[in-house]
Amino acid sequence: MSFGDGFLRFPDLFPGRRGGEPWGERSLVLDVAGGPYRVAGLAAAQEEAVRRKFDGLCRAAGTAAAVAIQVFRAPAADFLERDVRGWEYMLDMEHSRSSVLLAGMRLMARLDWAPGLTGGLWTCEAAGEEWASIFENYFRVLAAYRLLGAGGAVLHSAGVSDGTSAWLLLGPSGAGKSTSSRLCLERGASVLSDDLNAVLPAAGAPRLVRLPFAGDLGGPPGGPPSYPLKAVLRLVKGTEDRLRPISPAAALAGLVAAAPFVNHDPWRHEALLGTLERLARSVPAYELVFSLGGGLWDILRAIPA
Amino acid sequence: MSSITLSTVFRRRSDVRYRRIEGEAVVLRQSAAEVLVLNEVGASVLDLADGERSVGEWIEALRSEYDADPETLTHDVLTFAGELEEAGMLEVVAP
Numbered sequence: 001m002s003f004g005d006g007f008l009r010f011p012d013l014f015p016g017r018r019g020g021e022p023w024g025e026r027s028l029v030l031d032v033a034g035g036p037y038r039v040a041g042l043a044a045a046q047e048e049a050v051r052r053k054f055d056g057l058c059r060a061a062g063t064a065a066a067v068a069i070q071v072f073r074a075p076a077a078d079f080l081e082r083d084v085r086g087w088e089y090m091l092d093m094e095h096s097r098s099s100v101l102l103a104g105m106r107l108m109a110r111l112d113w114a115p116g117l118t119g120g121l122w123t124c125e126a127a128g129e130e131w132a133s134i135f136e137n138y139f140r141v142l143a144a145y146r147l148l149g150a151g152g153a154v155l156h157s158a159g160v161s162d163g164t165s166a167w168l169l170l171g172p173s174g175a176g177k178s179t180s181s182r183l184c185l186e187r188g189a190s191v192l193s194d195d196l197n198a199v200l201p202a203a204g205a206p207r208l209v210r211l212p213f214a215g216d217l218g219g220p221p222g223g224p225p226s227y228p229l230k231a232v233l234r235l236v237k238g239t240e241d242r243l244r245p246i247s248p249a250a251a252l253a254g255l256v257a258a259a260p261f262v263n264h265d266p267w268r269h270e271a272l273l274g275t276l277e278r279l280a281r282s283v284p285a286y287e288l289v290f291s292l293g294g295g296l297w298d299i300l301r302a303i304p305a
Numbered sequence: 306m307s308s309i310t311l312s313t314v315f316r317r318r319s320d321v322r323y324r325r326i327e328g329e330a331v332v333l334r335q336s337a338a339e340v341l342v343l344n345e346v347g348a349s350v351l352d353l354a355d356g357e358r359s360v361g362e363w364i365e366a367l368r369s370e371y372d373a374d375p376e377t378l379t380h381d382v383l384t385f386a387g388e389l390e391e392a393g394m395l396e397v398v399a400p
Binding site: 247248249250252253256257263266269270273277280281 | 320322324326327328329330331333335340341342
């Protein structure tokens with residue numbers, strides 16, 4: 001299947017550049033890792049929905065931004081209707097050196113580097129939760145690319161903290177990110193997110209940064225922005241609690257597998273490997289076998305600096 | 306999968322990227338976003354698969370690097386080359 005075939009009625013007419021008819025003249029600035037991000041071209045109802053979803057992260061429209069996102073109208077007839085029952089939704093993406101194209105449920109979008117990153121989003125959704133979800137789906141991708149450009153990464157992971165340091169828990173779907181997060185939460189930890197977290201380089205240890213893309217768990221946006229990362233842990237469900245050091249190569253492999261969107265982009269693989277290799281070399285990594293017995297949080301906190 | 310002999314020449318497929326890190330190699334096959342970790346010998350084989358040296362030359366190079374029984378080494382390298390080819394990491398260079 002060619003790019004866009006699953007979502008778009010006319011994939012050949014995919015916008016060739018960031019242009020079109022904006023929904024309106026409203027704009028806002030989102031203060032999220034890698035940003036701030038300015039979102040312009042919004043209708044009033046779209047702005048209101050984004051503000052509701054990202055409450056606490058919205059800044060005045062005049063705030064200086066690092067990335068500009070423009071939103072445009074697209075006719076509903078441009079998009080295919082899909083039966084989504086029992087279906088795992090994945091955006092369709094096409095990569096090149098200077099741009100990334102995205103197609104999805106009622107959305108077409110671009111990321112362009114010229115040389116700075118800019119974004120364009122075309123949708124037929126004018127308001128409400130449906131629009132806000134479309135925007136978030138796009139924003140997750142854009143943030144992943146933006147953070148990679150800044151020497152960091154978005155990682156499919158759970159992030160837990162004791163208020164001073166943070167631990168990054170990795171594993172594929174079903175490995176126990178939400179379960180382990182819940183176990184830590186019950187013992188007094190805070191959970192940044194059990195779905196997506198960001199890691200950014202910093203003097204000393206890299207920092208684990210909260211993203212406004214919590215899964216089932218995770219604090220509201222606007223909490224403590226970041227913590228020094230103490231360790232990376234590869235999760236394995238078991239009947240006991242056990243910690244075993246793993247090699248930097250094994251850690252790197254786990255990190256690459258956990259880097260959504262960009263790990264499918266051949267044009268960014270060198271950058272991704274370089275960024276995550278630095279992370280794997282700078283933070284201790286372990287395999288953490290954990291049970292439902294509740295000893296996990298104590299094991300994490302006992303990991304030496 | 307091709308029949309592999311000591312004169313077979315392999316090269317890494319163009320969509321394979323890898324990093325050597327403390328002896329091991331992390332391999333990323335771009336088209337599938339698959340991630341593998343190879344041990345030190347595997348990482349050396351990946352280095353040697355340059356499209357010029359034959360499997361027999363790999364074995365010579367590895368013999369000078371590792372203290373291994375020649376027969377065992379030959380068997381292991383031939384087997385491993387086949388596995389890497391099957392995994393889409395290597396492709397045969399036409400003679």
